[in-house]
Amino acid sequence: MPSLIARIDPVDKTAGDRARAYLDTLTKPPGSLGTLEALAVQLSEISGELAPILTPPAVIVFAADHGVAAEGVSAFPQAVTAQMVANFAHGGAAINVFARQINARLEVVDVGVLGDVEAPGVVVDKVRRATGNIALEDAMQLDEVEAAVQVGVNAVARARDAGCRSVIVGEMGIANTTASSAMLAAFTGTPVEQVVGAGTGLDSRQQVHKAGVITRALAARAFDAEKPLSVLAALGGLEIAAMTGAYLAAAACRLPAIVDGFIATVAALTACRLCPAVRGYLVFGHRSQEPGHGVALEALDATPLLTLGMRLGEGSGAALAFPLLQAASAMMAEMATFTSAGIADKSS
Ligand SMILES: O=C(O)c1ccc[n+]([C@@H]2O[C@H](COP(=O)([O-])O)[C@@H](O)[C@H]2O)c1
Numbered sequence: 001m002p003s004l005i006a007r008i009d010p011v012d013k014t015a016g017d018r019a020r021a022y023l024d025t026l027t028k029p030p031g032s033l034g035t036l037e038a039l040a041v042q043l044s045e046i047s048g049e050l051a052p053i054l055t056p057p058a059v060i061v062f063a064a065d066h067g068v069a070a071e072g073v074s075a076f077p078q079a080v081t082a083q084m085v086a087n088f089a090h091g092g093a094a095i096n097v098f099a100r101q102i103n104a105r106l107e108v109v110d111v112g113v114l115g116d117v118e119a120p121g122v123v124v125d126k127v128r129r130a131t132g133n134i135a136l137e138d139a140m141q142l143d144e145v146e147a148a149v150q151v152g153v154n155a156v157a158r159a160r161d162a163g164c165r166s167v168i169v170g171e172m173g174i175a176n177t178t179a180s181s182a183m184l185a186a187f188t189g190t191p192v193e194q195v196v197g198a199g200t201g202l203d204s205r206q207q208v209h210k211a212g213v214i215t216r217a218l219a220a221r222a223f224d225a226e227k228p229l230s231v232l233a234a235l236g237g238l239e240i241a242a243m244t245g246a247y248l249a250a251a252a253c254r255l256p257a258i259v260d261g262f263i264a265t266v267a268a269l270t271a272c273r274l275c276p277a278v279r280g281y282l283v284f285g286h287r288s289q290e291p292g293h294g295v296a297l298e299a300l301d302a303t304p305l306l307t308l309g310m311r312l313g314e315g316s317g318a319a320l321a322f323p324l325l326q327a328a329s330a331m332m333a334e335m336a337t338f339t340s341a342g343i344a345d346k347s348s
């Protein structure tokens, strides 16, 4: 991992300045395309180009189970993780639909599902079968964290080798909002009650129980909040570690990564704590309804593109945001300038 981190350069601010200047020559009042203009600048900073090609996008969904599911912290049984992996493989999940809409290369990676999934096309890269129950023991050993991070790095390498020019990372793992909330509380010191939510649909009484489990885990586990890998080992998840690796790898390849919801943003925060330069490569797709997402976004000083009241995961919100990135790049490539269109510029 140190060699991967050494390969991550800060984004190119000079290319961003060039993009900003070019934007003001296009046939529109300066700044009138709002967030799309900021997005175009960021895509130039990432790629070094005025109008980078972003297609095809890669959608990589990492799946894993969580021992803490035994504490009754999810509205759904643990078996749903494996069942949804089979659904991804057969093309029936929301992310399959949205990935098809944007012509993405979709890959599903089993980095730690408890059982064996008999389904075509799933990449089986199991580091272990589920994490330990964080209320009772560490989620993983440090060498398992490193192996799971590498699973994410390898998945991005496959996507790049297949010609992908942007990366969307998603996840599936029953109880992973518990692991994500615990990690976020550990990283930021935010009170547990402010980072706990319904996940797949807990009522308010069940959320109090979930907060109690997280509080116990935080008290019982040994970790150093300044060492992201130790936080992953004590409280995290195999898919969260793989997503962390995927964000690091996207940055090392100078590819934009679109961050999805709560779990994805906690993984993105983990990657940025490991290497702050990763932040410049991240575009935030949507704001999840999970309350901890706001805390995680604030920790990253991030404003998502869309607010759709979603809380699904799988990379779904990021996939829906992808056309906005395409629009930002296309506007740079295709819009006329004041000069080329013979339109009078703003009077001085
Ligand atoms: O992405 C989000 O913001 C999000 C918010 C709530 C739930 N999820 C999904 O729901 C699962 C975790 O919920 P839970 O209640 O089992 O912890 C997991 O598979 C996630 O993909 C995802």
Ligand SMILES: Cc1cc2nc[nH]c2cc1C
Residues within 6 Å of the ligand: 076, 080, 084, 171, 172, 173, 200, 312, 313, 314
């Ligand atoms: C059905 C279902 C689909 C999901 N996709 C991501 N997390 C999920 C959780 C459940 C329960």
